[in-house]
Amino acid sequence: MRLADLPTTDTLPKLLQRNAEESPADPGIREKTRGVWQTFSWLGYRNMTRDFALGLASLGFKRGDKLSVVGDNRPQLYAAQLSTQALGGMAVPVYQDSIASELVYVLNHAEVSIVVAEDQEQVDKVLSLKDQLPKLQKIIFDDPRGLWSYDDPLLMSFEAAMELGRAFGRDHPEHYTKELAAGKPADIAMIAYTSGTTGNPKGVMLSHGNMISSAECFAEVNPIKKGDNWLSYLPMAWVGDVAFSLGVALARKLTVNCPESPETVQRDLRELGPNCMLAPPRIWENMLTVMQVKSNDASPLKRRVFEHFRALAERCELKKTDGKLLTMSEKLGLLAGEFLVYGPVRDQLGLRNARWCYTGGAPLGPDTYRFFRSFGINLKQVYGATEASALIACQNDAEANPNTVGRPMPRIDVKIDDSGQVMLKGPNVFVGYFKQDDITRETLTDGWLKTGDAGFFDKDGHLVIIDRAKDVGKLSDGSVFAPQFIENKMKFSPFIREAVAFGHEKPKVVAMIAIDQQTVGAWAEKRGVPYTSYMDLSRKPEVAELIAEEIAKANASLPDIQQVKRYLLLNKELEADDAEMTRTRKVRRKFVAEKYAAVINAFYGGDRKVEVTMEITFEDGRKANLTTEIQIHDMGSAELARKAA
CATH class of the missing domain: 3.40.50.12780 (ANL, N-terminal domain)
Known part of the structure; x- marks a missing residue:
């Protein structure tokens, strides 16, 4: 099939086809495997997408069906999404660290029939939920390590699916061409689920026209060059990754680079030296x-x-x-x-670079x-x-x-x-x-x-x-209260990982602080402060004094009415698994306010201590309760102000 056979390049798979014809030998996408960068040219990227699409077709996948990908950033998972779209289907990327209840909700709500999983970890997660997924027909895995003894009929390797596709293509040589040509800019390319700060995530339907126009608008005001290296390390389910690793990359021929693992991102980033980067x-x-x-x-x-x-x-x-x-x-x-x-x-x-x-x-x-x-x-x-x-x-x-x-x-x-x-x-x-x-x-x-x-x-x-808009409030004296602004001031400190400020319709601002265990732990070790765990570290008086000094630095650049007057050190980090944060690390304020209602009451009641019962969710969905007493600290001493200055 040639580009001339297509009426326009108005869908993402058509852009891939254009790149394969215009720049067949140029690098389209890479991944680092066992310490070595493996490169797929634009032609190789297109061939993988075509073969997998035909494999899906041989399995009965048709226009309007949905396919989900789950795992770290991998060329095969990006190709799987493009294959889906080439057949007129919809891609549904999900967060790789989603707990069971989140995964079940999205896969069922989106009516997903095929899941492409990166490795054994993700396969195990989906297999454990198969009884709750009535529409699931196939689980296709990319990395076969650890899966040699699995015999579930739902399972198939990515390579086996491509082999099916090659055979299907020999019998139906025009199938891919016809399906690709049938794609229109108004077709739904993907369903991107929101982070769910106020409840269950919503499925946002984005068309090919939406995504391509967004990429082109961005490219008009930014110096993007053909062949620029782009590090694709952000969650594939986040729309920011989709916009660049698929949208901008295909529209302007960026080379997408997938790191070896989340743990090696910083090392791979330094080795690659990308020309452009997006990070939250x-x-x-x-x-x-x-x-x-x-x-x-x-x-x-x-x-x-x-x-x-x-x-x-x-x-x-x-x-x-x-x-x-x-x-x-x-x-x-x-x-x-x-x-x-x-x-x-x-x-x-x-x-x-x-x-x-x-x-x-x-x-x-x-x-x-x-x-x-x-x-x-x-x-x-x-x-x-x-x-x-x-x-x-x-x-x-x-x-x-x-x-x-x-x-x-x-x-x-x-x-x-x-x-x-x-x-x-x-x-x-x-x-x-x-x-x-x-x-x-x-x-x-x-x-x-x-x-x-x-x-x-x-x-x-x-x-x-x-x-x-829903988070902006007013203090009891009528002053504007914008919690994120105050929280960002505090998070400039290397010792504060997360902060949640409260103050709407209250006389003063208070804050819950989650310390950064790595930096606070290193600080404690250098000063001979012993500790055994995150909880133990957060309860140390020396740590409370350290955080007070860091809050005082933030307060120094805030009007008096917006300064944090009382604070508390949480005995655990805020976690997405416990529904306190979204998968994109945004605080779910309403949920946190309800969960820590006793803390808020203690803040404004003048209490010195508060008993907190926290529900902790494990990765397999099991829950446990943790009850502990936490100290509440006051700010505003002359000594703290002096140290901040």
């Missing part, structure tokens, strides 16, 4: 924590050098943001810093943002939503700003309604929620999508996102 705030915060820890562990001389050039870089970055000129001494200092600090740090992070990097998915604290910008990393903000095919607004190189998310992308109209909610209209707006027409009608009004985010346009026409 948690990743950037982790990178910052690593650099802070390395600085603290360095010799006194190296630490002083690092802190000197870091302060210089951040000072110069602020002057650039304000449009002020740098002095000659500052310029010379930055040149020296590039040789001694900034260049080596970028190399350590694997960003030496990155022309642009984006943060998205949630707000990133301004301090963290400026740290990376000042070290020569072209970090910018992007704003989007699952219902908008991931992308709505972004910053260009000349307008990077930690306080905005940039301008709306081309052909996307954005407005603010009377309640302050951000609304948009454009070719990237989703088709609707799968099997939820009533919620679709509430979310889409005359083609305008209600994002649920509160925001406004600044004087330069840049979009500013305050918080989720």
Whole structure:
């Protein structure tokens, strides 16, 4: 089949076909296996997709059917989604760390008939649920290790499915061509499930037209070059990964690179040196924590050098943001810093070749943002939503700003309604929620999508996102209370992993803190503070004092009424398995407020201690209760203020 046989390149598989014809030998997608990068050319990528699609056809898969992929980022799993779409089906990626109840809900709600699983772990998970999945017909696995003795009739290897496809193709030589040509931009390409911050996730139906237009709009305002390396490490179920690893990669011929495992991402990132990168705030915060820890562990001389050039870089970055000129001494200092600090740090992070990097998915604290910008990393903000095919607004190189998310992308109209909610209209707006027409009608009004985010346009026409509209409240004196803004201030500390602030209709702001076990543990060991577990570490008085100092630093940049006055150290991390966070690491505020109602009452009742019973969910779905007494601490002492200063 030639591109000329197709009326247009208006679906994702047609873009793959175009790339295979125009650039057959160029690298399309890679994966690292046993320490070696294995490359599929665009032609090889297309052939794998075609053969697997024909294998699905031989199994009875037809237009409108759904196929789910579960596992880490792998070429075979991306090809499986494109194969599904080539046949007119819908891809349904799910989070690889989903617990049983989450997986059952999505697979049943989406009416999935075939699951493509990465390895034995994912196969075991799906097999354990097969009695609860009445529509499941086949489980196809990619990595056969550990599966040689399995004899369940549901199972089939990815290679066996492709062999079926090759045989089917010999008997039906025009089948793939006809199915591919029949695809239309209005066809549903995938059902992307939302993170479910307020309840069960919703199935967002995205068409080929939605995804391609989103990719093209983004490419118009960003310097993307053919063959740019893109590291595909974010969960395949997150729409941000889909937008780039499929949408932008196919539209602009990026080379997608899949790391060996989640544990080797940082090493693979440094080895690859990608040209562009997207990461949620948690990743950037982790990178910052690593650099802070390395600085603290360095010799006194190296630490002083690092802190000197870091302060210089951040000072110069602020002057650039304000449009002020740098002095000659500052310029010379930055040149020296590039040789001694900034260049080596970028190399350590694997960003030496990155022309642009984006943060998205949630707000990133301004301090963290400026740290990376000042070290020569072209970090910018992007704003989007699952219902908008991931992308709505972004910053260009000349307008990077930690306080905005940039301008709306081309052909996307954005407005603010009377309640302050951000609304948009454009070719990237989703088709609707799968099997939820009533919620679709509430979310889409005359083609305008209600994002649920509160925001406004600044004087330069840049979009500013305050918080989720439902989360923005007021303190009892009428002051605006935006919890994410306060939480991001605290999470700049390498010792604080998560923070949840409360204060709506209350006289003061209080916070629950989940410490970062790795950095706090290292801090404790250096000071001879013994501990046995996360719970034990969080109860140490020395740790409470450490966190008080970190909160005081955050308070120093906040108005008095918005400063955290009381805090508590949780005896466990906030976990997605316990429904406290989504799989994209967003706090499920309503659930957390209900679960920790006793804590909130104790905060505002002036109590010094509170008894907390927590329900813990294991990976297999079993639950257990943990009851413990937790200390509540007060802020505001003169000593803390002095240390913060």
